[in-house]
Amino acid sequence: MRSPKDFFKAKALGAPEPLREIPVRPSRMIHFFNPGNERMRTKIPDLAKRCDVLLGNLEDAIPADEKIQAREGLVKCANEVDFGDCQLWTRINSLDSPWCLDDLVTLVQEIGDQLDVIMVPKVEGAWDIHYVDQLVAQLEARAAIKKPIMLHAILETALGVANVEEICAASPRMQGLSLGPADLAASRRMKTTRVGGGHPGYLVREDPAEGKDDDARAVAQQDLWHYTTARMVDACAANGILPYYGPFGDIKDELATEDQFRNAFLMGCVGAWSLHPVQIDIAKKVFSPPVDEVKWAINVIEQMGDGTGTVMIDGKMQDDATYKQCKVMVGLAEMLAEKDADLKEAYGL
Ligand code: GLV
Numbered sequence: 001m002r003s004p005k006d007f008f009k010a011k012a013l014g015a016p017e018p019l020r021e022i023p024v025r026p027s028r029m030i031h032f033f034n035p036g037n038e039r040m041r042t043k044i045p046d047l048a049k050r051c052d053v054l055l056g057n058l059e060d061a062i063p064a065d066e067k068i069q070a071r072e073g074l075v076k077c078a079n080e081v082d083f084g085d086c087q088l089w090t091r092i093n094s095l096d097s098p099w100c101l102d103d104l105v106t107l108v109q110e111i112g113d114q115l116d117v118i119m120v121p122k123v124e125g126a127w128d129i130h131y132v133d134q135l136v137a138q139l140e141a142r143a144a145i146k147k148p149i150m151l152h153a154i155l156e157t158a159l160g161v162a163n164v165e166e167i168c169a170a171s172p173r174m175q176g177l178s179l180g181p182a183d184l185a186a187s188r189r190m191k192t193t194r195v196g197g198g199h200p201g202y203l204v205r206e207d208p209a210e211g212k213d214d215d216a217r218a219v220a221q222q223d224l225w226h227y228t229t230a231r232m233v234d235a236c237a238a239n240g241i242l243p244y245y246g247p248f249g250d251i252k253d254e255l256a257t258e259d260q261f262r263n264a265f266l267m268g269c270v271g272a273w274s275l276h277p278v279q280i281d282i283a284k285k286v287f288s289p290p291v292d293e294v295k296w297a298i299n300v301i302e303q304m305g306d307g308t309g310t311v312m313i314d315g316k317m318q319d320d321a322t323y324k325q326c327k328v329m330v331g332l333a334e335m336l337a338e339k340d341a342d343l344k345e346a347y348g349l
Pocket residue numbers: 060154156179180181182183184195246247
């Protein structure tokens with residue numbers, strides 16, 4: 001094990017000093033775009049005004065013969081567009097692919113100062129992060145980058161889930177994790193053919209009862225992603241980094257998208273991927289805390305004074321622990337209110 005004393009030393013001579021804390025900025029949606037598509041690139045300035053994070057995707061969904069065009073398009077886009085307070089991320093190709101090395105070399109060299117986060121797909125263990133960490137440090141040093149580029153791992157292999165804690169702790173660059181339900185389903189040999197969301201066959205059924213037909217027995221669909229989301233949230237929180245739900249592929253099912261995102265929000269995720277512009281507003285709605293909850297939380301904090309002891313509000317017991325929950329809710333609301341004047345007014349902040 002590396003000595004804790006060395007953990008915050010730059011991994012290459014001339015690379016910026018590692019961050020001691022991951023900056024928490026609004027990142028309710030990570031909106032994916034294909035940077036190789038010229039028509040798409042013309043929409044980026046407008047999307048930057050609507051999104052917390054824009055991600056130039058180089059990996060899956062980009063055909064093999066368009067990989068270089070996508071990489072070059074991202075460089076062009078980063079150099080030409082003013083992203084304002086929208087973060088720019090990329091998803092590089094996987095470490096075993098023929099494109100990954102040139103993705104990293106080109107992007108850090110050409111646009112390393114503009115890139116906030118590099119998303120690394122199919123991460124299986126700490127060794128994958130150590131490799132990228134070292135290489136990025138060398139490239140940052142060569143390009144004289146001032147601010148360390150952060151790393152984000154997609155949790156999308158069975159081995160990655162088994163090693164989730166060590167992945168989160170592998171480098172001070174680690175910014176967060178996203179659940180990748182599509183690749184994870186394939187890696188686990190799950191018998192599904194979809195990108196995230198539930199499945200009508202994964203359910204529990206009410207017990208049989210005298211005189212009740214089987215098809216009248218109530219069923220409730222269960223969440224296939226609960227276990228992994230829970231592991232991801234705990235591993236991230238334990239390591240001071242941020243968890244995200246990933247893609248929801250049924251674009252036209254806006255209600256189920258909203259449900260999946262809300263489950264993730266309630267469990268502790270800070271955002272989700274958006275694969276289509278309609279999902280931007282769904283994520284914005286879901287990952288901004290509801291106005292009534294924020295007002296309730298403000299009231300609890302006020303009535304709890306120094307945050308110790310108990311008070312009863314509307315018949316509900318509040319104590320130090322609910323005070324802390326309310327602080328989380330109001331802290332998030334305050335951060336979002338700084339970015340969004342409508343939310344500021346709605347929250348009364
Ligand atoms: C995302 O990359 C996924 O595989 O779900």
